Amino acid sequence: MxxxxxxxxxxxxxxxxxxxxxxxxxxxxxxxxxxxxxxxxxxxxxxxCDAVIKALHEAAEDQADKSKFNGYMPECGAPFLRNAIAEHYRARGVQLADDEVFVSSGASDELGDILDLFDRENSSLIIEPAYPAYVDANIMGGRKIVHLPSGRENGFLPLPDDSTKADLIYICSPNNPTGAVFSKEQLKAWVDFANRNGSVILFDAAYEAFIEDEDLPRSIFEIDGARTCAIEICSLSKTAGFTGTRLGYTVIPHDLERLCMNFNRMWVRNRTTKTNGVSYIIQKGGSAVFTPExxxxxxxxxxxxxxxxxxxxxxxxxxxxxxxxxxxxxxxxxxxxxxxxxxxxxxxxxxxxxxxxxxxxxxxxxxxxxxxxxxxxxxxxxxxxxxxxxxxxx
CATH class of the missing domain: 3.90.1150.10 (Aspartate Aminotransferase, domain 1)
Incomplete structure (x- = not known):
């Protein structure tokens, strides 16, 4: 039955x-x-913005020209966009290889899909208050959820201690819904915890472009040790107004492994099995976001x-x-x-x-x-x- x-x-x-x-x-x-x-x-x-609209129009015209037409795109993202995103990180001092960047249809989609990489028996720690989809995606997957409450007493930025136990750790910074932002020292505490315990941090960086204080990290990969314990998921929805256009990206370092399984290679296999990639037109529009203009x-x-x-x-x-x-x-x-x-x-x-x-x-x-x-x-x-x-x- x-x-x-x-x-x-x-x-x-x-x-x-x-x-x-x-x-x-x-x-x-x-x-x-x-x-x-x-x-x-x-x-x-x-x-x-105008630069994106211009790129979208040009890409649409390409689709009417046999010599420039694009059908299926590479499942993990067009090389031109993966390079543009990686260069954007490198300009900020975060060294990434182009093939550590995966283009997605948005952070919300990816936050659910990424759970394919982890066994159902893995527990998920969710700092609350939290974006409701974190909880719901894990309930749908049948995972145990560890709720870590935060409050005014810690600025809604809790840190791990010896009693904290979890395999997956959700961190959103700047946070939705609280707007609180983890400092480098606070993120370092979570990175060290994850590496000690063999956990993996799912770092939601959807709002990183709103950080104006230069001493606050915009990427988990600004923290020493993050390449062996973190996946970063980002979006162009709030950064560049792509809420109705749908485009984001995920960073999975080559260094991230557990039990001799490499998560970057696993995600390549996942994407090439489960997706046909994001459309050429949208990716061309997205690439314009990373130009100086x-x-x-x-x-x-x-x-x-x-x-x-x-x-x-x-x-x-x-x-x-x-x-x-x-x-x-x-x-x-x-x-x-x-x-x-x-x-x-x-x-x-x-x-x-x-x-x-x-x-x-x-x-x-x-x-x-x-x-x-x-x-x-x-x-x-x-x-x-x-x-x-x-x-x-x-």
């Missing part, structure tokens, strides 16, 4: 952002024509989102509300006022100020009492939302 994957039955009934969508839908049905100030989901609001233009877009963060932080400072994130990340993680529950605060903002954010409880139990704002909205909406926060909570 066919058996479905029974682990799906252990998933929560509904997804965090589905719940938010249902609440906002109901509100709009009852308040037709109302404008909502959406600072919940982390989707970008600015279009792709592309880097300048995406920095201009990121500056808009970072200014949104400053507007929100200024309002929270005036209100005397504790928060983290914002400066080096596109998320602000605030403590709910008056010890309110995070869903209660969501309802208050929606009904009294028409602001949509994300309740911290949706990111794990220790997110209760906190709330996440995304800074990816328009400057106009962000200014108005900040004014409404001051009026409502002042």
């Amino acid at each position: 066919l058996r479905p994957n029974m682990f799906y039955g252990e998933l929560k009934d509904s997804y965090l952002f589905y719940n938010i969508a249902q609440k906002t839908k109901k509100y709009l049905e009852e308040n037709e024509g109302t404008h909502l100030y959406r600072m919940g989901i982390g989707d970008v609001s600015l279009p792709l 592309g880097q300048k233009q995406i920095r201009e877009n990121i500056a808009v989102y970072k200014n949104n963060a400053k507007v929100l932080m200024k309002a929270l400072d005036k209100l005397g509300i504790w928060y983290t994130g914002g400066k080096n990340a596109p998320y602000i993680w605030m403590e709910c006022p008056d010890k309110m529950g995070s869903w209660d605060f969501f309802d208050l903002l929606l009904h009294k100020a028409q602001i949509v954010g994300t309740p911290g409880e949706g990111f794990g139990k220790c997110g209760e009492g906190y709330f996440r704002f995304s800074t990816f909205g328009s400057p106009e909406d962000t200014e108005e939302a900040a004014a409404r926060l001051l009026k409502l909570l002042g």
Whole structure:
């Protein structure tokens, strides 16, 4: 008799952002024509930069020219894009070989797919509050999850100790949802722990481009010892506005091995079996991100989102509300006022100020009492939302 994957039955009934969508839908049905100030989901609001658009158009024209036409692309990524990404790392002092870079359809896809490399018996440590997909992907795979809580007392940046036991370790820095960023010393503690215990760190670097403090690491591979214990997964979604275009990359060093199995070679085998690669047009667009012109233009877009963060932080400072994130990340993680529950605060903002954010409880139990704002909205909406926060909570 066919058996479905029974682990799906252990998933929560509904997804965090589905719940938010249902609440906002109901509100709009009852308040037709109302404008909502959406600072919940982390989707970008600015279009792709000119350098990317130009490259996409040129690539589309190539597909109409027999001499330039491209069919299936190399499953692990086009050489021109793998080289561009590796050069980007090398310019920042991180030495990578081109074939240690794998092009993907986005970090979210890769964070789930990468689990193919590890036995189901491996346990996964997830620092909470956490991006919900980390938990759900491991539940679907039938893995034991070790929940490591964090809080205001450690800046939502916990470190391992002798009681910590896990085979896979999820680290997101800058963090989603808290916006907290691990220092080099803190990441070194995790790298040393992983190497001592034979663990592998899955380092989610989707928001690295938002780091402005030069002493904070943007890649796990800036840390000595990481090549023997880490995989880095990155995305162009927030870096360059590719949320609707879908492109990312994964770095797996040749040095990463366990039980005589080489994870770089394993991933080559996985990709050549399970994918037909990312489209030529999208990869050409992605390669433009790593040109001098592309880097300048995406920095201009990121500056808009970072200014949104400053507007929100200024309002929270005036209100005397504790928060983290914002400066080096596109998320602000605030403590709910008056010890309110995070869903209660969501309802208050929606009904009294028409602001949509994300309740911290949706990111794990220790997110209760906190709330996440995304800074990816328009400057106009962000200014108005900040004014409404001051009026409502002042």
